[in-house]
Amino acid sequence: MRSITHALFATTATSLLLGTAEPTLLLTGALASQLPDVDTSRSIPGRILLPVSSWLEKRYPHRTITHSFLATGAIALVTLPVVIIASKLWQALILGYFCGWFADVFTKSGVAAFYPSAARLVIPGNPQLRLSTGSPAEYFVMAVLILVAIALLTINSNGGILRTFNSTLGIPSGAVEIVNSEGSQYLLMAQVYGRWAIAQQSVNEKFEVVRPLTQTDLLLKDSSGKRYRTGSSQNCQIIASRILIERSSPVRLQVQEMQLTEQVVAEVLAQYQNSMSERTYINGTLTVEDAEDLVVTTHADSFNTITLQHGREVGVVQLESASPAEVLSLLGDYYASGSLIIRTVEVL
Incomplete structure (x- = not known):
């Protein structure tokens, strides 16, 4: 499997499992995914770390010790001090390394995942469905990974899957959840769709969020400073059918x-x-x-x-x-x- 496929797989997994779009974490995962191939001097990491790859190449076959749970555990222990500085960076490092070799289980030769056991882990069982390096199937997998990565980065850049779900639906209780999680970091604006409780006229206006009042209601204010209880309870001045929360400025x-x-x-x-x-x-x-x-x-x-x-x-x-x-x-x-x-x- 090509190095870029390993990097894409690790980047996608890092973004998905850590719920992040942070470039440093994604880059850490992508770089760590290259390390398992240090067991051969023909690989990119092997050429960069030639003394290490030469030593490993003489003693261990390709896709054995460095492509195993044993190596992943060893890397996790050696890099454990990184947790003190940045726990997510350490998680991205270990996740990237794991993805780097685990992606090879889908190739025809598989990997010795349970080293020192010589048994090879190969998925799927049907040899005709396994990937070959540089094959059209690998390029198809690369294209899928790119699309998934773009979707995950877009979602995580906007606050994660839950926020995207709440923002899309605009349910008042979902808007309250967003305000609870982001109100201390950002000045939030609310695009409100609904009706005035007394006048029964429709509402389609943008307000500034003041704070949550209940699990279903928000306190909002207009440009003049006038405040309104907005949500789905009977005490609201604005009965909202949808509330879309937008970030304005850091606060x-x-x-x-x-x-x-x-x-x-x-x-x-x-x-x-x-x-x-x-x-x-x-x-x-x-x-x-x-x-x-x-x-x-x-x-x-x-x-x-x-x-x-x-x-x-x-x-x-x-x-x-x-x-x-x-x-x-x-x-x-x-x-x-x-x-x-x-x-x-x-x-x-």
């Missing part, structure tokens, strides 16, 4: 937690003003003193980021992804106690 998250004990809300938030931006979201619960005159306006057609429950002498305010401007406008002059989590998304 860095900053999360700060604060405790308030009868403090003026505006004075506390002023301490964090320098780190706040248009993508700063505040979550938490505050007990507000002297809240008799505190009024929170609610909207049926959008998500209410601030809700209020009145008690005898205090008001309990619930914040869900509220902006600093909203919090300051409503609660800035009040004394409050409770805990807040400030999450800021910084676009890189």
